[in-house]
Amino acid sequence: MTDDFNPLRPPSRIPMVVALLYIASVAFGITTLIGVIIAYLSRAEARGTWAESHLTYLIRTFWIGLLFGFLSGLLMWVFVGVPLALATLVWFLVRSIKSLLKANRQEPIEAPYTWIW
Numbered sequence: 001m002t003d004d005f006n007p008l009r010p011p012s013r014i015p016m017v018v019a020l021l022y023i024a025s026v027a028f029g030i031t032t033l034i035g036v037i038i039a040y041l042s043r044a045e046a047r048g049t050w051a052e053s054h055l056t057y058l059i060r061t062f063w064i065g066l067l068f069g070f071l072s073g074l075l076m077w078v079f080v081g082v083p084l085a086l087a088t089l090v091w092f093l094v095r096s097i098k099s100l101l102k103a104n105r106q107e108p109i110e111a112p113y114t115w116i117w
Contacts (some may be wrong), residue, residue, distance in 0.1 A: 012051075013103075014038065014039075014046070015051050015054035015058065015099060015103040016104060017035075017038065018038055018039045018042075018054075018055070018099075019035075019054075019058060019096045019097070019099045019100035020034040020038075020100065022035050022058065022061065022062075023096050023100070024099065026093070032062060032065075035062070036058070037056050039055045039062075040059065041043040043055045043056070043059070049101070050107065050108040053108040053109040053112040054099050054103050054108070054109055056109075056112040056113070057095070057099055057109040057112040058095075058096070058099055060112065060113065061095045061096065062098075064090070064115060068084065068087075068088040068091075069085065069088055071084065072085035072088055089112070091117075094117055095117060098117060
């Protein structure tokens with residue numbers, strides 16, 4: 001066994017850790033920020049592996065979710081913001097769970113640049 005083995009280095013468990021941090025953000029909002037920082041710091045090391053697609057997907061999930069969260073806040077005064085915020089939450093959780101399940105099987109995300117699922 002080599003001395004540089006680290007079970008938390010990509011492509012092993014980092015995408016799963018980031019997805020779990022995203023899911024935990026429903027209760028503890030700051031974990032999303034921690035997750036996206038970890039994803040950015042780990043992406044270069046994951047280049048060329050199945051984990052790269054997960055990290056790209058999860059980073060995009062953060063930024064797109066932030067955009068729609070901001071839009072939801074702006075639209076609260078016309079009562080469209082609440083349903084949009086709930087839809088954004090469901091979308092965020094579905095993407096995070098999808099990434100978690102595929103990462104557990106060490107399968108890449110087929111379309112990491114998609115805006116949908």
